[in-house]
Structures are given as structure tokens and as C-alpha cells.
Amino acid sequence: MAINRKLRMGLVGGGPGAFIGEVHRKASRLDGEIELVAGAFDIDPKKSQQMGKQLYLDPKRVYNTYQDMLKAESALPEGDRIDFVAVTTPNNWHFPIARDALKAGFHVMCEKPMTLTSKEAKELQTLVEKKGLVFGLMHNYTGYPMVKLARDMVKKNDVGKIRKVVVQYPQGWLATALEKTGQMQASWRTDPKQSGAGGCVGDIGTHAANLAEYITGLKITDICAELTTFVPGRALDDDCNCLLKLEGGAKGVLHASQIAHGEENNLAIWVHGEKASLEWHQEHPNYLYVRRPSKPEEVWKRGNDYVAGYSAAAARNSRIPSGHPEAFLEAFANNYTNFAETVKSAIEGKKPDPLATDFPGVNEGVRGMLFIETVVASSKSKQKWTPVKK
Ligand code: NAD
Incomplete structure (x- = not known):
């Protein structure tokens, strides 16, 4: 069945003063396909709450940790819960967050480098295959x-x-x-x-x-x-x-x-x-x-x-x-919009347009x-x- 709505995003990272989390917020909404509805924005829970307020989010969906977010969002009805998790923390957190999000059944958009080791990267590659979920990796320069x-x-x-x-x-x-x-x-x-x-x-x-x-x-x-x-x-x-x-x-x-x-x-x-x-x-x-x-x-x-x-x-x-001129934010948004179309196709059980699958993913993360x-x-x-x- 066609889903006539925006995809719901849960963001990890991007607290006060952070760099790339804010770019993800801006780029993901550029084409109107994605809305930010939840987040665990900072390693410091107080700052996560502060960011949630600044973004006018429903306080119930501003979480202290990513684990809290995955647990609470998984318990929401399918019509409300997030569709995917965006990972914008420092590198050491990418693997546990991406792994746990995939295990909980969420699609993932992850920052680079994908993990700390190739062993972890291959573990994610296996998990993505096993779960049949969509995984995007933000090598944004391929979006130009x-x-x-x-x-x-x-x-x-x-x-x-x-x-x-x-x-x-x-x-x-x-x-x-x-x-x-x-x-x-x-x-x-x-x-x-x-x-x-x-x-x-x-x-x-x-x-x-x-x-x-x-x-x-x-x-x-x-x-x-x-x-x-x-x-x-x-x-x-x-x-x-x-x-x-x-x-x-x-x-x-x-x-x-x-x-x-x-x-x-x-x-x-x-x-x-x-x-x-x-x-x-x-x-x-x-x-x-x-x-x-x-x-x-x-x-x-x-x-x-x-x-x-x-x-x-x-x-x-x-x-x-x-x-x-078009530049950084648009290229970033291209990866997001192609990712969103591919996620939508996955939810609808359709084969995605090959042009929509043109964004880096878990294999590029292993590379x-x-x-x-x-x-x-x-x-x-x-x-x-x-x-x-x-
Ligand atoms: P940053 O230090 O500016 O921000 C990191 C944010 O993550 C902070 O708000 C911090 O509190 C939060 N955080 C840390 N651990 C967390 C956790 N466990 N749960 C929730 N939040 C947590 O870092 P940055 O410069 O934005 O870089 C973040 C990631 O993005 C890095 O992996 C980096 O390599 C990548 N990056 C990619 C690009 C690109 O062009 N694609 C550009 C810059 C950074």
C-alpha cells in the first residue's frame, strides 16, 4: 500500500553546538519527504532535553539516551513510531547505535566512518542483509x-x-x-x-x-x-x-x-x-x-x-x-531524498527506482x-x- 506521508526520523546526536546533526536536520527536510519527530540529541541528557525544546518537539519523544528512544519508539503503534534512525554522534557510537536500531527493525542513516573497525562494519553488513532494511551512509560528496x-x-x-x-x-x-x-x-x-x-x-x-x-x-x-x-x-x-x-x-x-x-x-x-x-x-x-x-x-x-x-x-x-548555485546542503539532501524513496519502497514492498538507490550504504561503509x-x-x-x- 502506498504511504502518503513523510517518513519519521529519530535523530541521535546533534545536541547544542554540534556540527553535523544540524546539517542532517536541515538537509533531511529540504524536499519535504522527512520529518524529525524524536531524538536523543546529546551525550548529556539535560542538553538532549534542551535541544528537543529548541526544536519544538513533543517532550515525550525527546529521550535521554538512544536506548530509551529505541525502546519507547518500538512500543508505539506502527502509525506513530519512527521509520528510521539517523546517527550523527562521534565515530565510536556509530556501531552500537546502528546495530541496535537495525535489531529493533528501524532503517538507518549513519555518519561516516561507519564504525571503528572493519570487523564491526562487516557485522553491520550482515545484519542489514539479514533484516532486509535500508542503510544509508553519509558520504555526502557523492550527492553532487x-x-x-x-x-x-x-x-x-x-x-x-x-x-x-x-x-x-x-x-x-x-x-x-x-x-x-x-x-x-x-x-x-x-x-x-x-x-x-x-x-x-x-x-x-x-x-x-x-x-x-x-x-x-x-x-x-x-x-x-x-x-x-x-x-x-x-x-x-x-x-x-x-x-x-x-x-x-x-x-x-x-x-x-x-x-x-x-x-x-x-x-x-x-x-x-x-x-x-x-x-x-x-x-x-x-x-x-x-x-x-x-x-x-x-x-x-x-x-x-x-x-x-x-x-x-x-x-x-x-x-x-x-x-x-547549489552546493553542500543540496548534495546532502540528495542522499536523504534518495534514501527516503528507497525506504518508502521497502515499506510498500515495492522495488525502488534504480535512480533512487544511488546513495552510499553499508558496502561503502565496509570499504x-x-x-x-x-x-x-x-x-x-x-x-x-x-x-x-x-
Ligand atoms: P560534534 O562533536 O559536533 O557533535 C556530536 C554530537 O553527538 C554532540 O551533540 C554529542 O553530545 C552527541 N553525542 C555523543 N555521543 C552521543 C550518544 N551516545 N547519544 C546521543 N548523542 C551523543 O561532532 P560532528 O562534527 O557533528 O561529527 C559527528 C559525526 O559526523 C562524526 O562521525 C563525523 O565523522 C561525522 N561528520 C560527517 C561529515 C560529513 O560531511 N558527512 C561532516 C562532519 C562530521
């Missing part, structure tokens, strides 16, 4: 229309056999010991117990690796990496340099850094094939540059008819006419954890080149 266009150019063989991928994600905000000031986002990111085995590599290196695999459709098979901690006293890496081998003989270079003064979120990718080269920048996301041998450079611009004519995915994931573990192992090793385990 021009990233989807690039992916489709590779798929249609307009780029030819891929020879080389260069992907970068430099930031500068951790160039000093910001964590020593108690800054909220820096504190947990530099603590291995909350962040995991990787610092910069887990926080933003995973986005770069995911983007490279998404656009090229090729898996990274081997990594030669060097992680460095430049800021004295910091427990995790703040700089990451990798050489990559990808399926089909392609080579790659991936670098991520959080000590690059003045860099904001300078994620960018270059894909060089036998027929053409592609270039895309997250800070200028409405343009895709295409270069072919002995031809003038092409600049493909989001929202134009020639983009829609070429890529149904780029067209579907774009909202406003060309020249009015992310294998990437982090391989980079850490390679960096510590003498032989350097390290295969990515299956």
Missing part, C-alpha cells in the same frame, strides 16, 4: 549532480579506460593543537577511543577514497601510505599521503591533510582516462571540467539541458536552474573501514605496499 555526471561519463566509456586518479582533501583547521582548548569537534577527533585508528585519514581521507571509487567504479586494491602527526602531543595522524593501485591497472594519488593553513574543504578530483580527463572541485561544485586530446577544454555546468540529456542522475539530483585499516597498516609497515583486504 556533477559528481554523478562524472560517474556517468566513466560508465558510458566517454573517459575510456582509466589510467590515473588524483584526489585531494586538504583542510587547515587542525594546524594547531585546537583540541587542547577543549574545542568540541577537535577534542573527540584527536582521541583514538572516539575517533578510531585514523585521524585525518578516517575523518576526511575516507571521503576522498569514497569519491574516487564512486566516480571511477574501480576499487582501490593496494595502498602505499605515510601518515604523519605534525602537531606535537596529538595522538592521531593529521596528514595522510597515499599512492594507490586500483582495479584494471589504474594508478592513484590520494592526499588528505588537516594542517594545511588556509585550506577549507578543498576536496577535488582528477580522473585521467585513455579518451578524456575529468576535474571536479567541491568548493566550485556546479562545474565539471572535461579535457579531450586536441580539443578545447569543456566546462559542463549544472542545471543545463545538455547535462540533463546526458545524465538522468545529474538531472534528478538538481533542483534549481543553472547559474543559481571505508578497510581503507583506513590498510592506510594505517601500510604507514606502520616496512614493505609499504599493502593489499586492501576483502
Whole structure:
């Protein structure tokens, strides 16, 4: 039966002063498919209550812990309870919250990196399969229309056999010991117990690796990496340099850094094939540059008819006419809206539109954890080149 209503979301994390929980709230409501009805917003129950009030939520559905939320929401009639749980806490909480939500029968949208270890990631993968529930992973950069266009150019063989991928994600905000000031986002990111085995590599290196695999459709098979901690006293890496081998003989270079003064979120990718080269920048996301041998450079611009004519995915994931910029929140919302349509299809017992299933999920989460573990192992090793385990 068709469900003619918004999907109901229960949010974990996103308390006062939190970063990405607020982005999830904004992006999830952009297309009117999702409403926030419940939450356990903070590790501190008082702050969770404070956030619930600020959001005008029914106080009965503002919970002190995620466990309370899962228990109480499971006990509500099907017509009232949440449909899915969004996980926006620091990394160490992703696994227990996602696992318990799936076990309770809720679909999940989870922040990256998916877990602390690949073992946990594979446990989630098995659970998702067993339960037949929908799992989204917020690698939001795959939500950009021009990233989807690039992916489709590779798929249609307009780029030819891929020879080389260069992907970068430099930031500068951790160039000093910001964590020593108690800054909220820096504190947990530099603590291995909350962040995991990787610092910069887990926080933003995973986005770069995911983007490279998404656009090229090729898996990274081997990594030669060097992680460095430049800021004295910091427990995790703040700089990451990798050489990559990808399926089909392609080579790659991936670098991520959080000590690059003045860099904001300078994620960018270059894909060089036998027929053409592609270039895309997250800070200028409405343009895709295409270069072919002995031809003038092409600049493909989001929202134009020639983009829609070429890529149904780029067209579907774009909202406003060309020249009015779309960016971070819209790309984030694309993952949410595709996830919501897929969840609705699951509830209705229908097969989803393949274009709606175009968002990262639990398999990409496993890939992310294998990437982090391989980079850490390679960096510590003498032989350097390290295969990515299956
Ligand atoms: P943050 O420190 O700003 O916020 C974390 C929030 O989670 C806080 O409100 C904290 O109180 C709450 N919290 C912690 N444990 C909790 C628990 N057990 N139950 C309920 N709430 C709990 O962190 P952030 O920068 O927003 O990052 C959160 C997550 O989002 C991380 O996994 C990070 O890697 C990811 N992230 C992703 C992107 C992206 O672009 N996709 C960007 C930033 C952060």
C-alpha cells in the first residue's frame, strides 16, 4: 500500500553546538519527504532535553539516551513510531547505535566512518542483509549532480579506460593543537577511543577514497601510505599521503591533510582516462571540467539541458536552474531524498527506482573501514605496499 506521508526520523546526536546533526536536520527536510519527530540529541541528557525544546518537539519523544528512544519508539503503534534512525554522534557510537536500531527493525542513516573497525562494519553488513532494511551512509560528496555526471561519463566509456586518479582533501583547521582548548569537534577527533585508528585519514581521507571509487567504479586494491602527526602531543595522524593501485591497472594519488593553513574543504578530483580527463572541485561544485586530446577544454555546468540529456542522475539530483548555485546542503539532501524513496519502497514492498538507490550504504561503509585499516597498516609497515583486504 502506498504511504502518503513523510517518513519519521529519530535523530541521535546533534545536541547544542554540534556540527553535523544540524546539517542532517536541515538537509533531511529540504524536499519535504522527512520529518524529525524524536531524538536523543546529546551525550548529556539535560542538553538532549534542551535541544528537543529548541526544536519544538513533543517532550515525550525527546529521550535521554538512544536506548530509551529505541525502546519507547518500538512500543508505539506502527502509525506513530519512527521509520528510521539517523546517527550523527562521534565515530565510536556509530556501531552500537546502528546495530541496535537495525535489531529493533528501524532503517538507518549513519555518519561516516561507519564504525571503528572493519570487523564491526562487516557485522553491520550482515545484519542489514539479514533484516532486509535500508542503510544509508553519509558520504555526502557523492550527492553532487556533477559528481554523478562524472560517474556517468566513466560508465558510458566517454573517459575510456582509466589510467590515473588524483584526489585531494586538504583542510587547515587542525594546524594547531585546537583540541587542547577543549574545542568540541577537535577534542573527540584527536582521541583514538572516539575517533578510531585514523585521524585525518578516517575523518576526511575516507571521503576522498569514497569519491574516487564512486566516480571511477574501480576499487582501490593496494595502498602505499605515510601518515604523519605534525602537531606535537596529538595522538592521531593529521596528514595522510597515499599512492594507490586500483582495479584494471589504474594508478592513484590520494592526499588528505588537516594542517594545511588556509585550506577549507578543498576536496577535488582528477580522473585521467585513455579518451578524456575529468576535474571536479567541491568548493566550485556546479562545474565539471572535461579535457579531450586536441580539443578545447569543456566546462559542463549544472542545471543545463545538455547535462540533463546526458545524465538522468545529474538531472534528478538538481533542483534549481543553472547559474543559481547549489552546493553542500543540496548534495546532502540528495542522499536523504534518495534514501527516503528507497525506504518508502521497502515499506510498500515495492522495488525502488534504480535512480533512487544511488546513495552510499553499508558496502561503502565496509570499504571505508578497510581503507583506513590498510592506510594505517601500510604507514606502520616496512614493505609499504599493502593489499586492501576483502
Ligand atoms: P560534534 O562533536 O559536533 O557533535 C556530536 C554530537 O553527538 C554532540 O551533540 C554529542 O553530545 C552527541 N553525542 C555523543 N555521543 C552521543 C550518544 N551516545 N547519544 C546521543 N548523542 C551523543 O561532532 P560532528 O562534527 O557533528 O561529527 C559527528 C559525526 O559526523 C562524526 O562521525 C563525523 O565523522 C561525522 N561528520 C560527517 C561529515 C560529513 O560531511 N558527512 C561532516 C562532519 C562530521
